[in-house]
Amino acid sequence: MIDRFLLFIDPEVKDYYKPTDSTNLGSRLQDLGYRVIKTTDVSAVSTYIHQVDALIICSSIANIKTFATQSLNHRSLPLIWWFHEGSSLKDEICELEIDIDALLCSNMSNKEIHWSLHLCSNRFLQRIQWQKERELLLSKLEERKHLEKAKAILCELKKISEQEAYDFIRKQAMDERKRMVDVAISIITAYQILVANK
Template sequence: MPELLTIVVVEPDPDRARLIVEALDDSGDYQVHVIAERAALARQIAKVNPDVVLIDLADPSRDTIEELTLATGPLDRPVALFVDRSAEGLSTAAIEAGLSAYVVDGLTPTRVRPVLDAAIARFRIMARMRAELAETKRALEERKVIDRAKGLLMRARGIPEDEAYALLRRTAMDQGRRVADVAEALVTAAGLLG
């Protein structure tokens, strides 16, 4: 059985909040918290630490979207924004700000579950892409350090590149460390000595 999702609904209007909560109750088993006041929103959301945040706005502005985005932590969890009206460029601004879903024409009970599922799926895809990008950047930086270390060994010992790499690899294995860590230590030491 999947873990119970905790959902924060940001909605100042009690009637609209009730409709959203009822739609969520009808579409699944969730732990729902309604936040009516946007003052100190980030702190209120952090206190609940939800899995998903749903925000309902009648008429957003770019400033409101940026404020809500900062407060809801879209890199930490899926955030879906439901709006009644949208000015040109706001949907792009919302997605660029990290929101997982931007739904125009308000929130209706039949849309809650599909939008919730889509927001979660999009968030997971983006999180996976961010992790892959970070890993690729880390690997590239490690490759640069290893290349610098090989160059240092080639000059200092007068050996070809493949022997320099073999020496780094053998040293790493002997010390139970990663090649990149040994290379980093060599580059750092050479910087101190040079």
């Protein structure tokens, strides 16, 4: 559940949203019971980002990526884009190179805001899970490459089959109480030193 927000408003658009105006989502979120820290200073984001559950950036489409990248370098959080309605979209590309978990607009009803924030939380958790799974798969793929390379080296040097090379690496790993990938990396490193010294 997210209920504490850091709201960064792009200095270029801050004059559009007066604190008492109904289009100011920061004030509306506070009226709905959420806690909101507001700033227009991007350097202040690093100070406040550890006190909140999510980051809201109010900016045009031209600036969202820059502000999001600068802000999320400090901590991974759900990213909510408060779309500045004054932005012109006619010539903009409808693709962003950042992960946005929710979109808010000033003309949303209170119920729509609640639902958007609820979906934001779920989307962020899914995104983090996907990133962890991706990193795990990339790690396994990298381990597999090392293992295949080490097997090829053993096949060449010892004149053994691929299965025998695999069994050799597995036995070494068991004997030395290491992971197979660590044994494979040792074999590759030793082979590279041997080749370099020839």
